[in-house]
Amino acid sequence: MENFRILLLLPFFLLSLILSPRTTTAQLSPNYYANICPNVESIVRGVVAQKMNQSPIAGPASLRLLFHDCFVAGCDASVMLISPVGDDEWRSPEDMTLKPEGFDVIISAKAAVDSDPQCTNKVSCADIIAIAARDAVALSRGPFYTVELGRYDGKISTKSSVVLPHPEFNLDQLNSMFGAFGLTQTDMIALSGAHTIGAAGCPSFYNRLYNYAPNQPTDPSMNQGFAAQLQQTCPRVFSPSAFAFLDATTSATFDNVYYQNLQRGMGLLGSDQVLFTDPRSANTVNQFASNQIVFFTAFVDAITKMGRIGVKTAVDGEIRRDCRFVN
Known part of the structure; x- marks a missing residue:
């Protein structure tokens, strides 16, 4: 996302x-x-x-x-x-x-x-x-x-x-978009935990490294050591194929380290890091960071709820023979 x-x-x-x-x-x-x-x-x-x-x-x-x-x-x-x-x-x-x-x-x-x-x-x-x-x-x-x-x-x-959702979203924007689908703030934070695996291209976080604000080139909520590493991966002029892992610590494992990274200022996207920097959501991040079972339980509940959005029936849908084309 x-x-x-x-x-x-x-x-x-x-x-x-x-x-x-x-x-x-x-x-x-x-x-x-x-x-x-x-x-x-x-x-x-x-x-x-x-x-x-x-x-x-x-x-x-x-x-x-x-x-x-x-x-x-x-x-x-x-x-x-x-x-x-x-x-x-x-x-x-x-x-x-x-x-x-x-x-x-x-x-x-x-x-x-x-x-x-x-x-x-x-x-x-x-x-x-x-x-x-x-x-x-x-x-x-x-x-x-x-x-x-x-x-x-x-x-x-x-x-x-x-x-x-966009990588620049603040907490209110995230809550509004997820809330439109009947998902709570806790659901949104749990679903954001999907970023414990996967990667993002440099344009997703470029502004956090170089163009954040006048006289503030780097997002102050970002761990400065982490920012320096990302600047090596994504210099001002970067390769179109350049990317960084959403979870810089355990990028191939679905775990709660994503939330521990947020506590250290190592959220890759602005919409990741805001979950910890905004006090209205920080407590949930702390709970997930300290207890992986709590995170897993919340994630399963949230993704199950998300899987019910806009379900089609035989009246307005079909069983496609080829997923790429309507029958």
């Missing part, structure tokens, strides 16, 4: 409040596929494990897909759709930072599921995204949790619909 620019944010944000998808739980069930495709979770898990062994990017990229999907048109795999005229979510400025490894995981998992004759064209891409995100967390030594299933795939994907 990084690498975005604040551009005409207010009108788009107000529109998102009006059009924000509602949460739906009636059709979701952990046992939804028990008599339809009983092996779906083990099939998806096998693909996620294989892809993560092949590339360390595959795990965080898969987890990030779920956030970007649910926060736009709901958890309906609209983020996967490819428009023949280029008007799709994936090609919005805010989604073009999504890594191909994440899309590859979902496409490969869909093919593996459909290769089982009992499952062919019976499992939605939206559910595969939700399962893959859970497996990415668990295989990174995070919590293994039950995924509610039964989503249908959406049929609409547009660039203009993409409004997501």
Whole structure:
């Protein structure tokens, strides 16, 4: 959830409040596929494990897909759709930072599921995204949790619909955006803990290093030793491929060290560090930093709630044969 620019944010944000998808739980069930495709979770898990062994990017990229999907048109795999005229979510400025490894995981998992004759064209891409995100967390030594299933795939994907949290957001902006989807401040802080794995490109935090304020080139909330390291990674003129890990300490492990880093001024994004510098949220950061079980419990609760946003049914959705195209 990084690498975005604040551009005409207010009108788009107000529109998102009006059009924000509602949460739906009636059709979701952990046992939804028990008599339809009983092996779906083990099939998806096998693909996620294989892809993560092949590339360390595959795990965080898969987890990030779920956030970007649910926060736009709901958890309906609209983020996967490819428009023949280029008007799709994936090609919005805010989604073009999504890594191909994440899309590859979902496409490969869909093919593996459909290769089982009992499952062919019976499992939605939206559910595969939700399962893959859970497996990415668990295989990174995070919590293994039950995924509610039964989503249908959406049929609409547009660039203009993409409004997501920005790395410059303050606490009020974060709470407003997450609150529009029925998520609390604690949910938001727990979901931000997904930044315990993955990385961000230099534009996401460049202004914190060089252009923070007049006579204050570096964000004062940033640990100055950490800032110096980042300036080596991302000099004033940097390579387009330059990046830094969101958790500089345990970047491949899903743990609570992300919050401990915030306590030390080592949050990579401004929207990370503000969770600790703002006294209204600092206590929750301290709780998560001191007790990993508390963090894991809050994360599972929050991502489960997020997975209910904008769920499609057979009335307004379908089971896509190819995750990239409507049937």
